[in-house]
Amino acid sequence: MKNVLFITSEAVPFIKTGGLADVAGSLPKYFDKEKYDVRVILPKYMCMKQEYKDMLRYRTHFYLDIAWKTQYVGVLETEYEGVKFYFIDNEYYFSGQAPYGDTKWDIEKFAFFSKAALSAMPLLDFRPDIVHCHDWQTGLVPVYLKERFHEGEFFRDIKSIMTIHNLKFQGVWDIDTVKNISGLSEYFFTPDKLESYKDGNLLKGGLVYADKITTVSETYAQEIKTDFYGEGLNGLMCARSNDLWGIVNGIDYNVYNPATDRYIVKNYNQITFRKEKIKNKRALQAELGLEQNDKVFMIGIVSRLTDQKGFDLIQCVMDELCNDAVQIVVLGTGEARYENMFRHFAWKYGNKVSANIYYSEEMSHKIYSSCDAFLMPSLFEPCGLSQLMSLRYGTVPIVRETGGLKDTVEPYNEYESKGTGFSFANYNAHEMLSTIRYAERIYYDRKREWNKIVDRAMKADFSWKTSAKKYEELYDTL
Numbered sequence: 001m002k003n004v005l006f007i008t009s010e011a012v013p014f015i016k017t018g019g020l021a022d023v024a025g026s027l028p029k030y031f032d033k034e035k036y037d038v039r040v041i042l043p044k045y046m047c048m049k050q051e052y053k054d055m056l057r058y059r060t061h062f063y064l065d066i067a068w069k070t071q072y073v074g075v076l077e078t079e080y081e082g083v084k085f086y087f088i089d090n091e092y093y094f095s096g097q098a099p100y101g102d103t104k105w106d107i108e109k110f111a112f113f114s115k116a117a118l119s120a121m122p123l124l125d126f127r128p129d130i131v132h133c134h135d136w137q138t139g140l141v142p143v144y145l146k147e148r149f150h151e152g153e154f155f156r157d158i159k160s161i162m163t164i165h166n167l168k169f170q171g172v173w174d175i176d177t178v179k180n181i182s183g184l185s186e187y188f189f190t191p192d193k194l195e196s197y198k199d200g201n202l203l204k205g206g207l208v209y210a211d212k213i214t215t216v217s218e219t220y221a222q223e224i225k226t227d228f229y230g231e232g233l234n235g236l237m238c239a240r241s242n243d244l245w246g247i248v249n250g251i252d253y254n255v256y257n258p259a260t261d262r263y264i265v266k267n268y269n270q271i272t273f274r275k276e277k278i279k280n281k282r283a284l285q286a287e288l289g290l291e292q293n294d295k296v297f298m299i300g301i302v303s304r305l306t307d308q309k310g311f312d313l314i315q316c317v318m319d320e321l322c323n324d325a326v327q328i329v330v331l332g333t334g335e336a337r338y339e340n341m342f343r344h345f346a347w348k349y350g351n352k353v354s355a356n357i358y359y360s361e362e363m364s365h366k367i368y369s370s371c372d373a374f375l376m377p378s379l380f381e382p383c384g385l386s387q388l389m390s391l392r393y394g395t396v397p398i399v400r401e402t403g404g405l406k407d408t409v410e411p412y413n414e415y416e417s418k419g420t421g422f423s424f425a426n427y428n429a430h431e432m433l434s435t436i437r438y439a440e441r442i443y444y445d446r447k448r449e450w451n452k453i454v455d456r457a458m459k460a461d462f463s464w465k466t467s468a469k470k471y472e473e474l475y476d477t478l
Helices: 019-030 103-123 140-147 175-182 202-209 218-223 234-239 273-288 311-322 336-348 361-370 386-392 403-408 429-445 447-459 464-477
Strands: 002-007 036-043 057-066 069-080 083-089 130-134 159-164 172-174 199-201 212-215 244-246 297-302 326-331 353-356 373-376 396-400 422-424
Touching: 002 019, 002 103, 002 464, 019 036, 019 130, 019 464, 036 103, 057 103, 069 103, 083 103, 103 140, 103 172, 103 175, 103 202, 130 140, 140 159, 140 202, 159 202, 172 175, 175 199, 199 202, 202 234, 212 218, 212 464, 218 244, 218 403, 273 297, 273 326, 273 361, 273 447, 297 361, 297 429, 311 326, 311 336, 311 429, 326 361, 336 353, 361 386, 373 386, 373 429, 386 396, 386 403, 386 447, 396 403, 396 429, 396 447, 422 429, 429 447
Parallel strands: 002 036, 002 130, 036 083, 130 159, 159 212, 212 244, 297 326, 297 373, 326 353, 373 396, 396 422
Antiparallel strands: 057 069, 069 083, 172 199
16 A cells, blocks of 8 residues: 655645646545555645535644744644545634735745644654655655655655646745745755755755656646746756656546536536537527527637736737637636736627636536637646636637647547647747637538537546546656
8 A cells, every 4th residue: 555645735625726726636536545545735724615624623733943933733634535634724824815925925834834744744643655745835845855854764765756737836035035934954055956046946946856756747748848938947857857757637527527517507418419518508698698699609718817828819819800700708817908808808899709807616617518619828838627628518629739738639630530629839829810710610611520529529538537547657666
């Protein structure tokens, strides 16, 4: 039996700001329970919903020193869907309206969390063979394992894995501050360790000291070795390329299932979609005040509205696109200029464009189930989950070939009748537009071909089961 402990700053259903929570919360339950005991440890945030706080049982508490202060560490636990979750409790660090805020404060908060998680392990009757750390918030865990926790029987052979969900976020601050907060000696702040361009870098520490490194798709694992995607750490990624694995994320096929989804008007599956999917489209057109038209090509976008997601490309060609026979439904929040851009086009093309500048789980399911196509022209995309959801719902993805988008969407080939979506290679607005227009053409002129694309998309399997198998292979190499 291999024991694995996920150390993470967020996990569904308890707290979520992004895809990291989906991985940390959903993946553990898909491991082979005979061979792997996978548990999760995360902070107990004050902003968690009360129903989840009520599930937690007190386990133990102790005190530890961090940034020249002595801090209380409470340990709570619960079981959810067969997986044991532990929570580190400290109101000084984990109060507030959201899990993250000011960078310097976050660095202290997660240095505390990393130290507390390691210190709590001997008190849990659970000795992990592997600690699996996620993103910069847990970057100090592999460092501490090699620094202060390597002595004594308990910690002796524990191996560590560092997973990069998005290399853009690294936990960077000036060296003196990071040294004071972390309690690490001068020795650790050199260019081959935590020092990065004259600053202290928590993620870099984790990447230097972890036994293995993974990221969330095979293409992204290759991309981060280059200048453009490497965010200043490409040299390190090349140096460690023998220990670098790309394992594509999955989605929870029980939650995202058009056959049972309670958020949508009409359930359907891979056999009934030709007849039933359209009923969701009609309902959404009515709800959003769009022109009632079964035949019009409806494009969905569910996303954070940021540069990373390719909205500058959409901005470039939005007027041209709105002159086509299309409807566009947007859901999400983000940078003001993109929020306002979509509001503007919804005002200008009222019966064609619907701008929903908020986030709602229910509305996202409605969009996945109603639209004909799903647009995701990202500048970079470590994995991306939206395209996996749209495949699952038979909503054909139109994506840029980068990171996980390239790994999960097979471009349509009309000569061999293959593919699950449409894609373009260069980060170029008109290349994107001509790909959208190619998709429109297939949709309007070759409906049977279109339905075959939908059929193949719904057959694709990106459930967590597939990812879990890959992670099991990785664990076995340690």
